[in-house]
Amino acid sequence: MSKMWLFSRQQFAKTCKAYFKRTVKTAATRVRFAPSPTGYLHLGGLRTALYNHLFAKSRNGIFILRIEDTDQTRKVEGSVAALIGDLNWAGIECHEGPNNAGPFGPYVQSERLHIYQEHIQKLLDNGSAYKCFCTDRRLNILRRDAIKRHQIPKYDNKCRSLSNEEVKAKIKSGTPYCVRFKLLSDCQSFEDMIFGGIAYDVSLNEGDPVLMKSDGFPTYHFANVVDDHLMQISHVLRGVEWQISTTKHLLLYRAFGWTPPQFGHLPLIVNADGTKLSKRQSDVRVEDYRNKGVYPLALVNYITMAGGGFDHVAGAGVSLKTMDQLAAEFQVDKINSHPSRLNPDLLEECNRLEIKRQLLQEDTSKALVDQLQKLIQEKYPHENLNISEDHIRNVLNWATARISRIEELVSSKFGFLWILPSQNNLEINRNVLEKLVNNLENVDKFEQNSLKENLKRFSCENEMKFPVLMKMLRCALSGLDEGPSVAEMMQLLGKRQSLDRIKAVIK
Numbered sequence: 001m002s003k004m005w006l007f008s009r010q011q012f013a014k015t016c017k018a019y020f021k022r023t024v025k026t027a028a029t030r031v032r033f034a035p036s037p038t039g040y041l042h043l044g045g046l047r048t049a050l051y052n053h054l055f056a057k058s059r060n061g062i063f064i065l066r067i068e069d070t071d072q073t074r075k076v077e078g079s080v081a082a083l084i085g086d087l088n089w090a091g092i093e094c095h096e097g098p099n100n101a102g103p104f105g106p107y108v109q110s111e112r113l114h115i116y117q118e119h120i121q122k123l124l125d126n127g128s129a130y131k132c133f134c135t136d137r138r139l140n141i142l143r144r145d146a147i148k149r150h151q152i153p154k155y156d157n158k159c160r161s162l163s164n165e166e167v168k169a170k171i172k173s174g175t176p177y178c179v180r181f182k183l184l185s186d187c188q189s190f191e192d193m194i195f196g197g198i199a200y201d202v203s204l205n206e207g208d209p210v211l212m213k214s215d216g217f218p219t220y221h222f223a224n225v226v227d228d229h230l231m232q233i234s235h236v237l238r239g240v241e242w243q244i245s246t247t248k249h250l251l252l253y254r255a256f257g258w259t260p261p262q263f264g265h266l267p268l269i270v271n272a273d274g275t276k277l278s279k280r281q282s283d284v285r286v287e288d289y290r291n292k293g294v295y296p297l298a299l300v301n302y303i304t305m306a307g308g309g310f311d312h313v314a315g316a317g318v319s320l321k322t323m324d325q326l327a328a329e330f331q332v333d334k335i336n337s338h339p340s341r342l343n344p345d346l347l348e349e350c351n352r353l354e355i356k357r358q359l360l361q362e363d364t365s366k367a368l369v370d371q372l373q374k375l376i377q378e379k380y381p382h383e384n385l386n387i388s389e390d391h392i393r394n395v396l397n398w399a400t401a402r403i404s405r406i407e408e409l410v411s412s413k414f415g416f417l418w419i420l421p422s423q424n425n426l427e428i429n430r431n432v433l434e435k436l437v438n439n440l441e442n443v444d445k446f447e448q449n450s451l452k453e454n455l456k457r458f459s460c461e462n463e464m465k466f467p468v469l470m471k472m473l474r475c476a477l478s479g480l481d482e483g484p485s486v487a488e489m490m491q492l493l494g495k496r497q498s499l500d501r502i503k504a505v506i507k
């Protein structure tokens, strides 16, 4: 075997980096979505990913997926793959990430431990961080005492004042330690891209925070800042729950002597009545929406309708935008800073519009027909069915005005559309039906209102009570006692299908 190919992992990483340095110019706008792999992707996570994606896309920037898995105890097996699957489904492409090589990888934090080790040393060397040898037992006592005294529990920064000799002795004796950040009493402020001016003195409520745990893993705050800097993140757009941490992050940037990115925090997503979304509700998982027949573009538009970020045209009604349109119209300063209220009616409307949009394009409409064919076959495996493409398209054209999920079309209410009536139990008057066939052959437009008028006229001319005629006709068309009005059924089935069904009964 040729020796040329025997790269060590480090050599390989070095070669990749050199290659990317030569070939990739880093974009001015670089944003990231940095989920922890602790479970499924929920609506809030999708919103954060989406707004980062739109922000990058609107500025020809780069969107990075970074997996923040430093808390290994909370890691859920399979969640990274599921997360990437959900993002792909939603139409959010990552330029750099675990599955897309880039110049600043690896993009999974547990694979970057050597980088954090290197960087924690810098803070230890410049005196911004120190080793802490306090035991869990001591920390628990501190916490309990504080609670007893109705004070905010916080670390008392005891190890800050250990002498060099004391530190050396403890290390020599093998005492485990973590590394803490010296939190200076300093009110940090920043201009939040969405909330405006924010100022906060972290040290009022917190003791010195841990940056490196005793097991060699970094904490969220440390890894997050190091990675945002090394990955040249220009803008951090994340959920508002992280806003309280931002001033702490700014202190870390300062300790390193780095320029921080710009920060923007996205408000909470809440129910229509302002209550919090609950993880127990079935409507927070992206996967649940997908399984219930919601289309990706519908879900994406629904989220933007709650979150803002676009010019609001009063009275313009709901319109569905493609991802390209959304990116072109996106304005970060138009994102709402008040909680984003979801209006489920809008989701239905978006999904209805998406079905309509898909029906208009050849490739997507074919997929829609296939999808419906499959659903019908699954629902009625033992029936004699009409699922011809023509018939399905006909129904879909009608349906876009009425339904918002394709699945509705396989509910029993619409069974007559697909199931051909069986010839049993039919009480019919052949004579009248033959006349009716001749009459209907001359009707050009199979539209429910004119059909109804026509049937009324026919019942008078043939001295048959209208309800009796309708009952017979319903039976001939569907073999069922219930369903939408007969004229509506005929419109839905179309002229050919309606006449074929009646003729089959006469025979």
Ligand code: GLU
Pocket (backbone or CB within 6 Å): 033, 034, 035, 036, 068, 220, 224, 237, 238, 239, 242
């Ligand atoms: N890992 C954090 C999360 O799970 C990321 C927060 C941030 O974007 O800084 O949401």
